[in-house]
Structures are given as structure tokens and as C-alpha cells.
Amino acid sequence: MTATTIAVQEVQSLCRRRVFAAFVGMLVAVTVLAGIIGWSSHNTIVRVYDEAVGLLATEGRAAPPNPFLQVPPLALLSNLAIYLPLIGALMAIIVGHLALADDQSTGIGRLLFSRPMTRFGYLAGKLAGTATVVVAALGASFAVGIAALRIANGYFPTADQVGRLAGFYLLSWLYLMTFVLIGIVAVLLTRRRSLALLGSLGVWLIVTFAMPQFTSGLRPTSSLNPISDPVSTSQRFFQITAQARPLSVSEQYKTASAQILETTSSSLGTGPVLRIVPLLALLGALVVLAGVLINRHDYAEASSDD
Amino acid sequence: MGVPAIEMEGVRHRYDHDREVLRGIDLAIEPGEVFGFLGHNGAGKTTAVNILTTLLAPSAGVARVGGFDVVQQRRSVRGCIGYLPADVRLYGHMTAAENLEFFAKLSGVDGPRAAVAETLAFLDCTDLADRRVGSFSTGMRQRIGIAQSILHRPLVLFLDEPTAGLDPLGVRQLRDTIQRLNRELGMTVFMNTHLLSEVAKVCTTIGVLNHGVVVYKDTVAETIRHFPDEASLEDIYLKMEATT
Numbered sequence: 001m002t003a004t005t006i007a008v009q010e011v012q013s014l015c016r017r018r019v020f021a022a023f024v025g026m027l028v029a030v031t032v033l034a035g036i037i038g039w040s041s042h043n044t045i046v047r048v049y050d051e052a053v054g055l056l057a058t059e060g061r062a063a064p065p066n067p068f069l070q071v072p073p074l075a076l077l078s079n080l081a082i083y084l085p086l087i088g089a090l091m092a093i094i095v096g097h098l099a100l101a102d103d104q105s106t107g108i109g110r111l112l113f114s115r116p117m118t119r120f121g122y123l124a125g126k127l128a129g130t131a132t133v134v135v136a137a138l139g140a141s142f143a144v145g146i147a148a149l150r151i152a153n154g155y156f157p158t159a160d161q162v163g164r165l166a167g168f169y170l171l172s173w174l175y176l177m178t179f180v181l182i183g184i185v186a187v188l189l190t191r192r193r194s195l196a197l198l199g200s201l202g203v204w205l206i207v208t209f210a211m212p213q214f215t216s217g218l219r220p221t222s223s224l225n226p227i228s229d230p231v232s233t234s235q236r237f238f239q240i241t242a243q244a245r246p247l248s249v250s251e252q253y254k255t256a257s258a259q260i261l262e263t264t265s266s267s268l269g270t271g272p273v274l275r276i277v278p279l280l281a282l283l284g285a286l287v288v289l290a291g292v293l294i295n296r297h298d299y300a301e302a303s304s305d306d
Numbered sequence: 307m308g309v310p311a312i313e314m315e316g317v318r319h320r321y322d323h324d325r326e327v328l329r330g331i332d333l334a335i336e337p338g339e340v341f342g343f344l345g346h347n348g349a350g351k352t353t354a355v356n357i358l359t360t361l362l363a364p365s366a367g368v369a370r371v372g373g374f375d376v377v378q379q380r381r382s383v384r385g386c387i388g389y390l391p392a393d394v395r396l397y398g399h400m401t402a403a404e405n406l407e408f409f410a411k412l413s414g415v416d417g418p419r420a421a422v423a424e425t426l427a428f429l430d431c432t433d434l435a436d437r438r439v440g441s442f443s444t445g446m447r448q449r450i451g452i453a454q455s456i457l458h459r460p461l462v463l464f465l466d467e468p469t470a471g472l473d474p475l476g477v478r479q480l481r482d483t484i485q486r487l488n489r490e491l492g493m494t495v496f497m498n499t500h501l502l503s504e505v506a507k508v509c510t511t512i513g514v515l516n517h518g519v520v521v522y523k524d525t526v527a528e529t530i531r532h533f534p535d536e537a538s539l540e541d542i543y544l545k546m547e548a549t550t
Contacts, residue, residue, distance in 0.1 A: 005411040009397075016399040106395040111454065114359045114389040115412045116381050300361040 002117040006125025007132065010099055014133050019098060023091045023133065027141040030083040035148030038076035042152075073153050074161055074261040077145050081257035084172050085208050085250050092176040093200045095133060096183025099126045101193050109299035119294045127287070130180045134173055142169045167260045171272070174279055175253050179204065181286035188293035208250050215245040249279045309373040310334040311462050311494035312341075312358060317367035318518075319353050327353045329518035330367065335511065337461070340488050340495040342505035342526075344543055345515035351498040352392070354515070355466050358496070359389045372461050385414070388455035388493075392467035395447070398440025402426070402450045405439055406457060413458035425453045429483060445476035452483060456491070463487060465497045469504060477501070481508050502540040506530075512539075514546050522546055 014020045046066065053063040103109045112122060145165060149157045157165065182203050186196040245251065256272035258264040312335040319328040327350040335341045345351050356362040357369055360380045368375065374382040396405045403422055410418035426432045431449050434442070439450060448468065455463060465484070469477050481504055487493045499505060505512060505526070512529060514522040524532070526539070533542045 001414075002412060005408065009408050012404075013397060013399065102397075107391055107393065108396065110356075110359075110361060110391045111389065111394065111396075111409065112412065113361055114384060114387065115409070116384040116414060117412055298362075300356040 002121035003125040003128060006122055007128035010126055010129025011132050013102075014095065014098065014129070017098070019095060020133050020137070023095065023137040024140045026087055026091055027084075027137045028144050030087055031077070031080060031141040031144045031148065034077050034079035034083060035145070035152060037079055039148075039152040042071065042076065072262045073149060073157065074164060075263040076149060076152050077165070078258065078261060078263040080141075080145070080168070080172075081254050081261070085175065085253060088172065088176050089179040089204055089208065090201075091137075092134060092179035093183040093197075093204060095130050096180035097187055097193075097197055097200060098183075099130050099180075100184050100187040101196060104187060104191070104299070105193055113299045119297075120291060123290060123294045126184065127180075127290075130184075131173075131177060134176050134180065138169050138173055138176070142166065164260055164262065167272075168257055171253065171256060171260065171276060174276065174283060175249070178249070178279065178283050178286065181283065181290060185286055185290050185293060188290060188297050211248045212251045215248040215251060246275075247278050249282055252276065252278055308337065310370075311337040311339070311372060312496060313368075313370040314354070314358075315368045317354070317357060317364045317369050319350070319357060319362065320365045326365075327518055328357075328364070331515075331518070331520050333513060333520055333523065335494065335496065337494050338488070338492060339511050340484060340509045341497065342509035342512045343496065343498045343515060344500075344502070344505065344512060346547065349515045350518045351515055352466055355389075355464050355496070355498055359387060359464055360384055385458075386461040388458070388460035388463040390448075390451045390455045390463075390465050390468060392470055392498075394451045396439045396450060396454065399438065401436050401438055402431075402442075402453075403435040405450065406454055409454045410457045415458050418457075421457050422453075425457050428456075428486075429453050444471040445473065445479070448472060448476065448480065449483075452480075456487060456493070459491060460493065462494045462496060465495065465499075467498055467500065469499060469501045477504060480504075484508050502538070502543055506539040514543065516547065 011020075046069075049066050053066075056063045103112060113119070142165065146157060146162065149161070149165075179200075183196075183200045186200040186203075187193075190196050190199065252275040255264075256275040259272040259275070312333065314331045314333040317328055317331040318326060320326045331350075331354060343351050343354065353362065357364050357376060358371055360376050360383050363377050370376065371383045372386040374386070376383050396402075397408075400408070403426070406422040406425065407418045410421050415421045422435075423432070426435055429449055429452065431446075431453070434446055434450060439447065442450065448471075452465075452468075455465075468480055468484075472480060484495055484497070485508060488495055497505075497509065509526055511523065511525050513520050522529075529539070529542060533545065
């Protein structure tokens with residue numbers, strides 16, 4: 001009951017402060033952007049092919065069949081696997097940060113914990129509330145994605161394609177919840193709001209940019225493109241750090257997304273289920289850490305608002 | 307005499323690596339009393355309230371509220387107390403009624419909506435129900451703060467510096483409210499305050515905390531009788547502070 005009350009309040013709170021609208025707006029915008037870029041690039045290469053076919057015809061030569069028509073239909077939205085870890089994760093951090101920081105800095109935490117409720121109930125409520133907001137935002141993006149596929153491909157996605165897209169969004173929900181928890185844990189670790197937010201952003205930078213670069217042999221593009229085969233490196237240090245590649249949740253997310261959406265042509269060895277194990281482990285560890293920290297947190301004093 | 311509403315025996319508290327804030331408090335407050343807890347800034351009044359409201363565990367000693375131990379029976383204590391911290395800010399983006407309904411649900415009140423309406427009517431601030439708390443003045447916020455603390459009709463009400471930031475009218479309204487809560491709902495009130503003129507008008511008993519120790523406790527009437535040379539409670543308090 002307590003957790004439900006807290007969860008409902010959290011959803012209401014995020015909606016009232018327009019954080020939810022900003023989150024939904026941002027995800028819908030990147031979905032539309034991914035759709036437009038996917039559609040535009042596909043149309044461009046098809047046009048180039050058609051022109052090439054025309055040129056070959058004038059020379060009396062036969063053209064090979066259009067290889068671009070074989071591109072998987074969901075490839076249209078493949079850029080989402082790049083945008084979500086960038087923009088979606090940032091929004092998720094803000095959602096997690098706001099969920100706890102306000103109760104801490106306004107002194108409402110003192111009121112809450114003078115009520116007959118447990119701290120676990122409070123945390124469970126906050127997690128349920130933020131999870132609902134992330135689900136709703138991703139749900140809106142999913143609906144726009146289906147619409148984009150319908151418009152661009154000219155037919156409604158098949159059940160298999162809808163299932164794959166839903167699988168991708170489920171994976172994305174897990175990924176974004178990790179960042180919600182990073183925002184929450186940072187608030188519980190420090191009394192200063194600004195420091196908590198900066199700390200969360202630091203972790204986001206490491207997970208999204210630094211780790212993929214180290215674990216993929218310093219390929220600068222690895223943080224932006226889900227390239228499957230690493231460029232070989234002769235440097236010993238990066239050969240060692242490359243061993244930690246399975247632990248790079250950002251890279252594993254992108255690769256698993258590519259596998260689920262079938263947007264990669266090459267065989268990637270490990271399946272998507274195994275690839276998300278590090279993500280699940282990180283998520284679980286953050287939940288446990290948040291549980292430990294909330295029990296130790298001093299709600300007798302208000303924190304700094306700065 | 308039955309179980310004291312509030313009991314503290316040898317309560318000590320030390321913040322991490324800091325000096326000892328409470329140095330062995332012994333205190334017993336009977337049901338139905340309006341207790342004014344006085345003391346200079348940093349004397350440890352808020353720490354004492356934080357312990358009694360289960361927000362802090364004492365470093366040593368035993369504290370009970372309504373007969374329940376504040377460490378061992380935390381949940382039971384929370385069920386029988388109401389608390390209004392100093393400078394409380396409720397959810398500014400929610401209306402007063404929404405805030406109160408939220409706290410009523412957390413307190414396990416049956417029929418939270420009806421309890422909110424009843425409490426607002428009791429405090430004569432039904433007109434504030436549908437307004438966002440973020441737009442409230444300090445006085446309005448304080449009234450809604452009191453409403454949230456009495457929604458579940460607690461046995462003991464803790465008020466930490468409740469007059470801070472209030473104008474004279476707000477102070478008078480607060481005084482009337484405390485008296486009504488005590489008289490009509492039978493609540494025991496524990497109030498940390500600096501406003502000695504209000505203590506004299508509202509409280510039945512006072513306690514003086516000096517550097518973490520209770521140096522004085524008696525009824526207001528007896529206190530005034532014991533210090534016939536002093537013109538007001540303020541003079542009595544200053545004399546106590548000077549001699550301890």
C-alpha cells in the first residue's frame with residue numbers, strides 16, 4: 001500500500017513538473033528522427049542504385065538485383081540504439097535524481113519517515129513510479145516507431161517485427177532503468193544536489209563513452225556506431241582492456257539491439273540474452289546498493305539545495 | 307498515573323566525530339500536556355525531537371512515545387505521532403488537498419478524502435484545499451503543515467519551531483489551533499520554540515535544555531510562582547540560562 005501510494009505520487013509529481021512530457025517529447029522526437037534518417041538514407045541509396053541501373057542500361061549492360069531492397073525493415077529504426085543511450089539515458093538520470101532529491105532537499109523526507117512506512121517501501125514506490133514513467137515514455141516511442149515503419153515501408157509491420165521491436169524496447173527499458181538507479185544512488189551518496197547530478201553524469205560519460213573506447217581497442221566510433229568487429233590493435237594495454245568488452249553494458253546494449261532488430265548482417269556469436277547479463281547484473285547491484293543506502297541515509301536533516 | 311505520553315531516560319546523542327549534542331536527557335511528559343521545550347540555538351532541541359519522531363536513533367538511553375520504544379517499536383511510535391518540522395515544504399506542485407490525501411494514505415487513514423475534508427474544516431482552511439501549495443504564504447503553508455500532522459489524529463503532536471516566519475496574526479492562529487487540538491482532540495503537544503510569550507500563553511509545562519541537559523522542568527504556573535521577582539517567563543528563562 002505504501003509503495004503504491006509513493007509510486008502514484010511520483011508519477012503525478014513527474015507529470016506535473018513536465019518532466020514526463022519532456023521525456024516523452026524527447027523520445028518521440030528521436031524516434032521520428034531515427035525514422036526520417038533511416039528512410040532518407042535508404043531512399044538515397046536506392047536512388048543512387050536506380051541511377052546506376054540507368055547508366056548501365058545506356059551502356060547495354062545488365063544490372064545486378066537491388067541489394068538494398070534486402071535490408072531488414074526494422075533497420076529503419078536502427079539509429080534508436082544510438083540515440084537512447086545518449087539522450088534517453090540522460091533523461092533517465094534526471095528522472096531518478098528528481099525522484100529522491102526533492103524529498104531530501106525540501107525536508108519532506110522527515111515527514112515521510114515519521115509515518116508508519118518502511119524505507120524499502122519508499123524505495124520500492126519510487127522505483128515503481130519512475131519505472132512507470134520510463135515505460136510510458138518508451139511506449140509512446142514504440143507507437144511512433146510502428147507508425148514510422150508503416151509509413152516508410154508502406155505496410156503494417158508483421159507480428160514478428162512488432163515482437164522484435166517490443167523486445168528492443170524491453171531491453172531499452174532495462175538500460176534506461178539502470179540510469180534511473182544511477183541518479184537515485186548518487187542522491188543517496190551525497191547531500192548536495194549539484195554534486196549528485198554531476199556524479200551521475202560522470203558515470204553516464206564513463207558507461208557511454210569511456211568504457212566502449214577502452215574495451216574496443218580505442219575505436220573512437222564505437223561509442224556511436226554498433227560495429228561488431230573490433231579493429232585489431234597491437235597495443236598490449238588495449239588488448240588487455242578489450243578483454244573486458246563483455247562488461248561494457250553500452251556496447252552490449254547496442255549489439256544486442258542490433259541482433260534483436262536484425263539490423264546486422266554479420267554473425268555476432270553471443271546471443272542477445274547472454275549479452276544483457278552484465279546489464280542485468282549492474283541493474284541488480286544498483287537496486288541492492290540503493291536498498292543499503294536508503295536504510296543508512298540520514299533523513300533527519302535537509303540537504304543542500306545548491 | 308498511567309503511561310507517560312513521552313519518556314526519555316538517559317538519552318544521549320553524538321553526531322559522527324562531533325561533540326555530544328544530548329548528554330543524558332531525563333524527561334517525562336504526561337498525556338494531555340502542552341509541553342514547551344526551550345533552549346538556546348544548538349542546545350539539542352531538534353535532535354531530541356528527531357529521536358522522539360524516530361528519525362534518529364539515540365547513541366544511548368531509552369526513549370518512549372505512547373509507551374512504545376522509539377528504536378524497537380518504531381512503526382508503533384510513528385502510528386501515534388504527528389510531526390511538523392521547522393520550515394516544512396510540502397509538494398509545491400500539488401494542491402493542499404492532494405498533499406494531505408497523500409499523507410493520509412501513508413498514515414493508513416481509512417477514508418483519506420473524508421479525513422482531509424474534516425481536518426481542513428477543523429482548522430478552518432477549507433478554502434485552501436484546491437490551491438497549489440507552491441503559491442502559499444508561510445502562514446498558509448504552516449496551517450496545511452499542521453493539517454498533515456493531525457490527519458490521523460495522533461496521540462502526541464511534535465512541533466519544531468512552529469512560529470518561525472509567522473506574522474503576529476499567524477502566531478495567534480497557531481496558538482489557538484494548538485489549544486483546540488489539546489482541548490478538543492486531547493492531543494499531547496511537544497513544542498520546540500523560542501517564543502516565550504507564546505509558551506506562557508499556550509503551554510502547561512516547560513522544560514529548559516542547556517547544552518544537551520534538561521536543567522529545568524515544571525508547570526508554567528509553578529515556574530512563575532517559583533520566580534516571583536521576574537516579570538515574565540522570558541526573564542525567568544534568561545535567569546536560568548545565566549545560572550546554568
